[in-house]
Amino acid sequence: MKGVSTIIATILMLVIVISMSAFAFTYMTGIFTTTTAVVLNVDDTSYCSGTTGTTIYVMIDSSGTSTVDANKVRISGINANGVNIAEQPCSATSVTINASSVYQCTNTLVGTAGFNTVKVKDPSGRSHSAVVQCIG
Numbered sequence: 001m002k003g004v005s006t007i008i009a010t011i012l013m014l015v016i017v018i019s020m021s022a023f024a025f026t027y028m029t030g031i032f033t034t035t036t037a038v039v040l041n042v043d044d045t046s047y048c049s050g051t052t053g054t055t056i057y058v059m060i061d062s063s064g065t066s067t068v069d070a071n072k073v074r075i076s077g078i079n080a081n082g083v084n085i086a087e088q089p090c091s092a093t094s095v096t097i098n099a100s101s102v103y104q105c106t107n108t109l110v111g112t113a114g115f116n117t118v119k120v121k122d123p124s125g126r127s128h129s130a131v132v133q134c135i136g
Helices: 006-028
Strands: 040-042 047-049 055-057 059-062 074-078 084-089 101-104 114-121 127-134
Touching: 040 114, 040 127, 047 127
Parallel strands: none
Antiparallel strands: 040 059, 047 055, 059 101, 074 084, 074 114, 114 127
16 A cells, blocks of 8 residues: 655645645735724713713724724714614814724713613714613
């Protein structure tokens, strides 16, 4: 019974190692995944206060690679009763939201007791939403 020769086995091993190294290199340099410059999400530390006309404090998680002006970020939502919460800027003034940080909007939303949906829209129009529970 004959097997694979030593020379062919060595060449096959080299090809496997080189191809695995190339795959690892491209993955590490970000060819398969890229991060958008501005990525905003509703942070899970968003919270409510008050019992009637519950105030929702929106926390924004900026996980992108660039800063963004807070008054160009829009916040809105739907309260627990299914009524739209009017869209407004995150901040009334020009404040910078730094990359890789959490920012609390100075403007708040008015929700109701129960599960309120909060939406954050970045300047390019991409939006992300999350549910904030208010007890009242």
